[in-house]
Amino acid sequence: MTVRRADARRNYARILAVAEQEVAAHGADASLEHIARVAGVGSGTVRRHFPGRRALLEAVFRDRVESLCARAGELAETADARAALLEWLELLTDYAIDARGLANALLADHDSASNEGCAATVAEASAPLLSRAVRDGVVAPEVTAEDLLTVIAGLALATEHDPPAARRLLALVVAGISPPR
Template identity: 65%
Template sequence: MPDQQQRADARRNYARILAVAEAEVAAHGSAASLEQIARTARVGSATVRRHFPTRRALLEAVSHERVEVLRIRAGELAGATDGRAALLEWLGDVVTYCVEARGLAAALSYDLEPDSLHENSCAATIHEAGDPLLQRAIRDGAVAPDTTITELITLIIGITLATESLSDPAGRAHRLFRLAITGLSPRR
């Protein structure tokens, strides 16, 4: 019985730490203090580190639900008639979520090397969700054939991180994203 009690305590600690971490990351982004999370959750720093051995592990756990929503949204858009519009709508959703969920951009960040995706479950999920939308837009001739989903997500991460401390980060991030997509040419 003591073993079952320990597991139940560990599950409660995990849930409490995760709830506190979500609030801290929302308030302070990826720089949220692990020590403050431990204090607020009323557990020791070692308990936090046992559940989340790295900051990335904590950010991934906090971001899991939002990433899952983005995965589902990509599936919904897969049947749209305009492949480019579907891809851009989904990428716009990624921008919105990265701005709203401080820390999500950091959780998604990864090297441009394909092997690094396996080390980051958030990035891997986003990659797997968005790549079919991109491939369809490429097949339709609406996106340059050498474009990768990794490049598009990296662009979004950069924009989000650059705008997160500005006034109106959502408006600024979306404007920069539209600028990156449409280029510098004036509208005709």
């Protein structure tokens, strides 16, 4: 493991804090140059810590994604598979709306050949919830974790300027993939 110098750790933390604010305000297309300027570092320093936009976005979303994945693990232990999956989908929808740019990161990951990043991590965390819901017959067997991520990302992007609509649209989607019994 590489030990970073104290100034490098401070720069990393400052860049990440500014990036979180900028992504929240401007989404995934937040300017890397602007982030560097506000953080008080050069653009080369940003690129040294984050070799590309995707690396920066993954660092910005890491805590949220880890929290979401932990909650998926907790929900996997609940008795009602349908309720567990639906609660998790609502949490994912809320995260994707609150963290502007997360939806783009999920879609970008999904479109890449890589099995790393936000989408792969979230899909992996959702797999036990979805598998159990399919096994219990409360979700159609052809539904995949990637399908659910794409739907949630699409909802978040489509309702970016009307966040309350996302929950209403999620309810419509849920009725289609898992009608109440």
